Amino acid sequence: MNPPTQWPPRPATIEEMMLQALAMEREAVARYSELADIMETHNNREVAELFQRMAGYEQHHVDHILEDMHWPRNIVTPRYGGIWTAPDGPEAVPLEDMHYLMLPWHALQLALAAEQRAHDFFDGLAREAASDAIRKAALEMRAEEAEHVELVRAWLAKVPQPDSDWAADPDPPRHTD
Amino acid sequence: MNEVAAPVETAAFAAADYKSGYKPVWCPGCGDYGVLGGLTRALAILQLPPHQVAVVSGIGCSSRIPAYTSCYGFHGVHGRALAAGTGLKVARPDLTVIVAGGDGDGYSIGGNHFLHACRRNVDLTYIVMDNHVYGMTKGQASPTTEPDWNSKLTPGGTGVRSFHPLVIALAAGANFVARAFSGDSGGAAEIIAQAIRHPGFSFVEVLSPCVTFRPEQKDWKQAVRRTEIPATADPAQAARRIMTDDGFNIGVLYAGDRPVYGRTHGTGIAPAELEGEFAL
Numbered sequence: 001m002n003p004p005t006q007w008p009p010r011p012a013t014i015e016e017m018m019l020q021a022l023a024m025e026r027e028a029v030a031r032y033s034e035l036a037d038i039m040e041t042h043n044n045r046e047v048a049e050l051f052q053r054m055a056g057y058e059q060h061h062v063d064h065i066l067e068d069m070h071w072p073r074n075i076v077t078p079r080y081g082g083i084w085t086a087p088d089g090p091e092a093v094p095l096e097d098m099h100y101l102m103l104p105w106h107a108l109q110l111a112l113a114a115e116q117r118a119h120d121f122f123d124g125l126a127r128e129a130a131s132d133a134i135r136k137a138a139l140e141m142r143a144e145e146a147e148h149v150e151l152v153r154a155w156l157a158k159v160p161q162p163d164s165d166w167a168a169d170p171d172p173p174r175h176t177d
Numbered sequence: 178m179n180e181v182a183a184p185v186e187t188a189a190f191a192a193a194d195y196k197s198g199y200k201p202v203w204c205p206g207c208g209d210y211g212v213l214g215g216l217t218r219a220l221a222i223l224q225l226p227p228h229q230v231a232v233v234s235g236i237g238c239s240s241r242i243p244a245y246t247s248c249y250g251f252h253g254v255h256g257r258a259l260a261a262g263t264g265l266k267v268a269r270p271d272l273t274v275i276v277a278g279g280d281g282d283g284y285s286i287g288g289n290h291f292l293h294a295c296r297r298n299v300d301l302t303y304i305v306m307d308n309h310v311y312g313m314t315k316g317q318a319s320p321t322t323e324p325d326w327n328s329k330l331t332p333g334g335t336g337v338r339s340f341h342p343l344v345i346a347l348a349a350g351a352n353f354v355a356r357a358f359s360g361d362s363g364g365a366a367e368i369i370a371q372a373i374r375h376p377g378f379s380f381v382e383v384l385s386p387c388v389t390f391r392p393e394q395k396d397w398k399q400a401v402r403r404t405e406i407p408a409t410a411d412p413a414q415a416a417r418r419i420m421t422d423d424g425f426n427i428g429v430l431y432a433g434d435r436p437v438y439g440r441t442h443g444t445g446i447a448p449a450e451l452e453g454e455f456a457l
């Protein structure tokens with residue numbers, strides 16, 4: 001999909017930059033929680049728990065930003081167009097990538113890609129920064145995302161790779177005969 | 178970082194406040210999750226108190242949506258969502274009425290209601306979650322299914338020309354015509370918010386993939402594009418635009434100023450008096 005016309009965003013102040021960061025982290029919490037609910041509904045408990053844990057990590061980021069900036073929980077963040085190129089934010093796993101039989105390995109691949117996009121988002125903000133103070137703040141956020149990338153990588157190394165028939169279902173939902 | 182907090186904008190309602198505690202049972206990957214996200218964000222943009230909004234639907238996977246919101250909801254009869262929604266809006270003009278459902282519900286069994294709802298131009302918003310298939314009943318062709326879509330139920334395709342909802346809505350009298358995409362729920366939210374704000378019958382067609390019966394629709398993500406052209410109030414220009422696009426332009430395509438239907442008289446009749454009219 002083509003990016004919004006306002007791209008690229010260039011926050012003029014630290015507050016503006018942190019509002020963008022907060023918007024992205026909130027999207028990530030909401031999306032991981034939604035994915036956890038979806039997997040729970042479809043009785044895929046292992047992946048549901050994994051997404052719930054990811055939501056928890058992202059919630060830490062949200063809390064951290066709010067505390068640091070002395071902002072109230074119901075602060076309004078900038079909407080959509082001016083912020084990012086990917087729909088729903090760089091750190092949100094796309095909803096359409098879900099599969100009811102997916103394994104932790106698949107879920108972690110999606111999380112890894114999302115964390116990498118978040119890292120690149122802050123990297124872009126640091127490069128575009130209008131002042132040294134903004135650059136410094138963006139680099140701090142980038143470092144936190146880099147930690148997440150490593151955390152997910154380490155987790156991924158511990159889970160087995162799926163067999164080739166992981167999506168095989170003897171009673172598939174689309175059986176129409 | 179900051180020692181003294183600068184004044185900031187706060188909101189009474191966040192998108193999450195418009196979600197009910199019920200977890201959707203849609204298939205993982207279904208586009209309808211994105212539509213629910215778009216709708217709840219739109220309500221947060223408008224800061225409408227949930228009890229002042231009613232979400233009315235028919236039957237289908239998509240028509241489950243009222244239960245997943247914290248607004249008033251009515252999960253009605255297949256194809257009759259617009260009839261119920263129109264009645265509600267006329268009786269309770271103070272409510273924001275949103276009617277939602279699928280392409281089967283809205284264009285097959287509900288097709289005639291769709292035409293007349295556009296024509297009446299009552300102030301409500303109609304969201305169709307279009308996946309070009311009947312999802313709930315396991316994959317039958319719908320009016321928007323491509324004529325050559327091959328499936329076990331329609332071997333070789335139906336061979337029947339597909340329905341063009343946007344141009345039909347425009348011709349029938351809708352006052353606002355837009356297309357959105359479920360994979361871009363932030364963008365869908367902006368469009369739905371504009372639709373709710375716009376007076377009269379606002380029609381938003383949301384491309385919402387059915388990953389179970391139409392897995393190839395995952396490719397819509399690559400096909401859709403945001404339209405760069407602003408909405409027109411000229412129906413002839415809008416018709417040309419809609420007729421010549423490939424179905425993947427996302428945005429507001431028509432925002433008109435056609436007269437909106439309202440209760441102009443007869444508000445004072447008592448129910449007993451009305452019932453008397455029907456006495457045998």
Ligand SMILES: Cc1ncc(C[n+]2csc(CCOP(=O)(O)OP(=O)(O)O)c2C)c(N)n1
Pocket residue numbers: 236237238239240255278279280281282283286306308310311312313314319387
């Ligand atoms: C009067 C009546 N006729 C037929 C049905 C069976 N039926 C249930 S949902 C549906 C079609 C749903 O398709 P759509 O509106 O496109 O929604 P989706 O499930 O794809 O979201 C049909 C034909 C019914 N419930 N009631």
Ligand code: SF4
Pocket residue numbers: 202203204206207208209238239308312313386387388389390
């Ligand atoms: S069958 Fe299709 S429309 Fe219904 S919930 Fe599943 S993916 Fe969505």
